[in-house]
Amino acid sequence: MTDGPANAADRSVNEQTASRGLNPWVPIDVSDWVLLGVEQAGTNSVIWLRDPNDHERVWLHKNTSTPISTGVEQGEDWAEVAATHVAVALGVPCADTRLCRRHGRRGSLSLSVRPNGHDLNEGRVALLSAHSPGYVPHVEGEKTVDPARPGVKRPGHSLANIKTALHGVQAPPGFKGPAAMSGFDVFVGYVILDALVANRDRHEQNWAVLRPQLVGLPDRLAPSYDHGGSLGYNLSDAERERRLSDPISLTAWARKGTAHRFEHVGQAPSLVDHAVAAISLASPEAAQWWQGRLASLDLSPLSAVLAQGVPGMSLPAATFTNKLLNLNLRRLQDAICIGS
Numbered sequence: 001m002t003d004g005p006a007n008a009a010d011r012s013v014n015e016q017t018a019s020r021g022l023n024p025w026v027p028i029d030v031s032d033w034v035l036l037g038v039e040q041a042g043t044n045s046v047i048w049l050r051d052p053n054d055h056e057r058v059w060l061h062k063n064t065s066t067p068i069s070t071g072v073e074q075g076e077d078w079a080e081v082a083a084t085h086v087a088v089a090l091g092v093p094c095a096d097t098r099l100c101r102r103h104g105r106r107g108s109l110s111l112s113v114r115p116n117g118h119d120l121n122e123g124r125v126a127l128l129s130a131h132s133p134g135y136v137p138h139v140e141g142e143k144t145v146d147p148a149r150p151g152v153k154r155p156g157h158s159l160a161n162i163k164t165a166l167h168g169v170q171a172p173p174g175f176k177g178p179a180a181m182s183g184f185d186v187f188v189g190y191v192i193l194d195a196l197v198a199n200r201d202r203h204e205q206n207w208a209v210l211r212p213q214l215v216g217l218p219d220r221l222a223p224s225y226d227h228g229g230s231l232g233y234n235l236s237d238a239e240r241e242r243r244l245s246d247p248i249s250l251t252a253w254a255r256k257g258t259a260h261r262f263e264h265v266g267q268a269p270s271l272v273d274h275a276v277a278a279i280s281l282a283s284p285e286a287a288q289w290w291q292g293r294l295a296s297l298d299l300s301p302l303s304a305v306l307a308q309g310v311p312g313m314s315l316p317a318a319t320f321t322n323k324l325l326n327l328n329l330r331r332l333q334d335a336i337c338i339g340s
Helices: 013-020 076-090 123-129 159-165 183-197 237-244 247-255 271-281 284-296 300-308 315-337
Strands: 034-038 046-050 058-063 097-102 105-111 118-122 208-212
Touching: 058 076, 058 097, 076 097, 076 105, 076 183, 076 300, 076 315, 118 123, 123 159, 123 208, 159 183, 159 271, 183 271, 183 284, 183 315, 237 247, 237 315, 247 315, 271 284, 271 315, 284 315, 300 315
Parallel strands: none
Antiparallel strands: 034 046, 046 058, 058 105, 097 105, 118 208
């Protein structure tokens, strides 16, 4: 997600969601919504649309994909919305999302996280501006290499560099946690969210800093966005059923989720281990906050929605999502909360 058109106000996107009173699980037909432009970092199927009910609100629209190899439509749409529900329950500021259809095709909407009067600087800009040691900007489809460290993958996109790049950056607009928590302290929650929803796609274009255009206002971490590559969205139902039939197989699949978009040598750490590393770099107050959020996290409202049925989501996908979330929550609680 690049800058995109700005949304209406510098307020929590979760508050904006509630103010609309719309059910994100009921697909909206956006076929007649005004096209504002193509997302620069995406493809022709990733576009910006204007909300006809509020012209100051603009949404990033993504179609679901259907690989030629399988011919089966994937679940980026329901994964996006389900991950948003998990984020809200965890206390992670995130983009408002919902299911939609456009010209008969399934898709998802994600509200722009950029308030009026702000620029959105992606992570790569923040890392470059901070002169992050060893950072080499990644270009999708190309091999990123640091000549001084040829064996390092995704060089410089590390938690330590991100913490330095976010020095002085405040929490996102509308964040409900302790006022003393910094932008990096909140970013730690994004890493925990990734481990919960099995999101391996937190590259340096999938987090950003909001920079005010007026001098004297603070930079803020942008709310989290782009979670469509989560929750086994691309698995076949046969694969889901096979994993569900064997708890060991499901656990093995969950453990294969790695933080491969971050700097690593050899095998990338698991998403859970990466979350542990992130929380070790947070302030004591933030570590206590996220530990408490994990310890008390209630996924039952989302489980109830999945049990009722979600448009475009099969029963095996719903069951797999529910069991995976609860498994990953237990793994995180064991790793982060026990003995804290």
